[in-house]
Amino acid sequence: MNSDIIPFNRPYLTGKELSNISQAYSNSQLAGDGPFSRRCHQWLQKQTGSKSALLTHSCTAALEMAALLLDICPGDEIIMPSYTFVSTANAFVLRGGVPVFVDIRYDTLNINEQLIEVAITSRTKAIVAVHYAGVACEMDSILAVAKRHSVRVVEDAAQGVMARYKGRPLGSLGDLGAYSFHETKNVISGEGGCLLVNNPEWVTRAEILRQKGTDRSRFDRGEVDRYTWRDMGSSFLPGELTAAFLWAQLEEADQITRERVKIWRRYQDLTLTWEEKGVLRRPVVPQDCQHNGHTFFVLLPDGVDRKMVIKGLSDERINAIFHFVPLHSSPYGKARGRTSGPMTNTENLSLRIIRLPLWIGMTNDQQTRVVETLGNMLTRR
Numbered sequence: 064m065n066s067d068i069i070p071f072n073r074p075y076l077t078g079k080e081l082s083n084i085s086q087a088y089s090n091s092q093l094a095g096d097g098p099f100s101r102r103c104h105q106w107l108q109k110q111t112g113s114k115s116a117l118l119t120h121s122c123t124a125a126l127e128m129a130a131l132l133l134d135i136c137p138g139d140e141i142i143m144p145s146y147t148f149v150s151t152a153n154a155f156v157l158r159g160g161v162p163v164f165v166d167i168r169y170d171t172l173n174i175n176e177q178l179i180e181v182a183i184t185s186r187t188k189a190i191v192a193v194h195y196a197g198v199a200c201e202m203d204s205i206l207a208v209a210k211r212h213s214v215r216v217v218e219d220a221a222q223g224v225m226a227r228y229k230g231r232p233l234g235s236l237g238d239l240g241a242y243s244f245h246e247t248k249n250v251i252s253g254e255g256g257c258l259l260v261n262n263p264e265w266v267t268r269a270e271i272l273r274q275k276g277t278d279r280s281r282f283d284r285g286e287v288d289r290y291t292w293r294d295m296g297s298s299f300l301p302g303e304l305t306a307a308f309l310w311a312q313l314e315e316a317d318q319i320t321r322e323r324v325k326i327w328r329r330y331q332d333l334t335l336t337w338e339e340k341g342v343l344r345r346p347v348v349p350q351d352c353q354h355n356g357h358t359f360f361v362l363l364p365d366g367v368d369r370k371m372v373i374k375g376l377s378d379e380r381i382n383a384i385f386h387f388v389p390l391h392s393s394p395y396g397k398a399r400g401r402t403s404g405p406m407t408n409t410e411n412l413s414l415r416i417i418r419l420p421l422w423i424g425m426t427n428d429q430q431t432r433v434v435e436t437l438g439n440m441l442t443r444r
């Protein structure tokens with residue numbers, strides 16, 4: 064049977080989500096920061112070694128909290144790749160910040176750390192390192208540049224849950240890190256995210272911003288006898304039902320990662336002969352990076368009509384998709400941001416990338432079918 068549809072993504076469920084939700088229902092605490100949220104916080108703190116891990120309703124919300132903690136003011140510049148999701152930039156634009164886009168590396172599609180220093184001006188407040196496909200940016204260089212110029216580092220580790228750089232968890236290396244638990248990521252709760260606070264300076268303020276600008280978190284721990292308005296803020300926390308769902312996933316985060324990496328490696332093996340034939344390029348993972356199997360992509364040769372390839376795969380009932388439209392070329396990115404230097408790799412690679420289906424439960428036969436169909440199509444062209 065070769066005709067079943069191979070979807071791009073199928074959210075993985077551990078099987079414990081509903082019983083956790085039903086337990087949260089019986090606990091009758093449905094607002095945020097109940098027992099399941101606390102379990103998630105403790106687990107994430109232990110896993111990452113961060114000073115504080117705070118669940119948010121999305122990675123977007125965690126990035127917005129980062130912009131608040133950084134006190135981004137109109138005109139402040141934030142260095143980031145253009146090849147990223149809109150929230151990386153939007154979180155800062157909401158505060159009047161100006162995204163300064165830097166080109167990406169040819170191998171990992173991550174921000175080119177060697178181009179960051181020339182992009183720094185007197186207005187630069189922070190560098191955002193986006194770990195694309197769960198493969199770490201060159202963090203040692205990025206942290207060193209940031210230190211030389213006294214700017215902060217925020218990790219957009221939306222795709223980097225359970226991945227590491229030189230043995231250290233992504234999200235725990237910069238001043239702040241942001242995770243996503245969106246259903247398209249590895250560990251999920253529908254919508255969901257987490258802010259990792261690594262800089263001790265911000266642990267208390269992060270709690271306050273997240274709880275509508277109040278010291279409610281301290282009140283919940285019995286540290287103060289009432290809570291009051293302390294600072295600006297908003298409601299960034301998820302409800303307890305979301306945390307209950309997430310807890311079922313975090314408990315299996317190791318297995319989920321192992322399983323995805325296994326599928327990822329198999330793709331890497333299956334695509335080797337096609338790379339040798341020159342019809343595609345496989346992903347590159349530097350020695351220092353332990354990735355999490357978030358995404359498997361291939362890069363088509365220059366000049367291949369990607370739309371036709373995606374259509375061709377779709378005709379064979381395989382759903383493969385492209386990825387980010389570079390922000391510097393988008394209408395709002397042009398209006399609110401600027402580039403630093405040429406965007407050669409960003410423009411070239413963003414047009415050549417195709418992400419292949421990758422989900423837990425995919426069979427070897429399905430993976431073979433994806434790669435054979437793609438390889439044959441690219442050879443025939």
Ligand SMILES: *Cc1c(COP(=O)(O)O)cnc(C)c1O
Nearest residue numbers: 121122123148150221243245256
């Ligand atoms: C998914 C993603 C986000 C946004 O995550 P949400 O949880 O949906 O807000 C931000 N940045 C990157 C790089 C992402 O891949």
